[in-house]
Amino acid sequence: MIDCAAMRDRMPEAARGTVSWTGAEVAHLATCTDCALEWRIVRAGAQLHAGTAVAADRVAAAVMARLRAAPPERSVIRRLPWRGSVIGLLAAAASVVLILSAPRLQRPRAGNASDTATALGILPELQALDDGQLRSVLQSLGSTAADATPGVVPHLEDLTDSELQLLLHSQGGE
């Protein structure tokens, strides 16, 4: 008796040739419609864009040239003492927006102890927001972070550096 779920778990490896099907499993693929469909999808997925060519020499040369022109330097976000605290401050700012239902809020001041305390205090409330509420908050902050790819839900901790920078700029930060 073939366990469909166990077999499907191994499909990516089978499609890449790192494991092989037994005779019984091959026979199963000929009779189990659902496994056969998944196998077709996984095999096609393993081959997807297999012909994509990247000019690695050119890419390496270009990357090195850019790095020489711009020596390693911490990004705006990473220059900040702790990325997490930035997220915390943004979370606090967002929470204030929610609480006051105001389109704009006062700028959080770096190094202001009371703001930081507020951030730490309010952060759990923001973490409790559902995705729709969080999207509203981000929109109210004027960020494009909420203009996500269809189906992509923004999470503060999942924002890219550029998104965080946009949020900082929208709040008058660096």
Added chain:
Amino acid sequence: MLVGSDGAPDPELVVAWRGGDERAAGQLVHRHAAALGRYLAASGATSADVDDLVQDTFFKAFRGLDGWRGDGSFRGWLFRIAGNLLKDRFRQNKGRIFLEIEEHDIAGSADPAGELAADETGRLLQQGLLRLPRLQREVFLLRVQQGLEYAEIASALGSTTGAARVHYHHAVKRLKELLA
């Protein structure tokens, strides 16, 4: 830990690059550029954008090595950066899907008899992938196209193994509906 046929494992090359060894950085580019290109292409980047995005990924990675904690694979971290860059590019394009489906480029079948069917499945799969939520698409591609284990995917996406499994399950379910 990925070791190329031509040399040291990734973490050693990363250490060497941090010490100023450009050859080590070049080896990392050669080792991972093709996989990144395939991943970006399947994620919706046009062929014209792929090289630029791969370049940007490495530039950002090498400049920001402080962001790689070393507890996940370097390769996984590259995929994470590439995914974020693509997301930013997508947003700059004001939400337009910017994949031009280049059918000859989707499947790399070496089997002439099955090529037609494989091309058709590849084309439908590519269309289906672009309709998936981003996380589902990324997990599917990292698991199936790139052969990453769930733990490595979780580390790359800053998620958990269980969540990665769930995203994969939902992705496959949806793709089955689209391709049935």
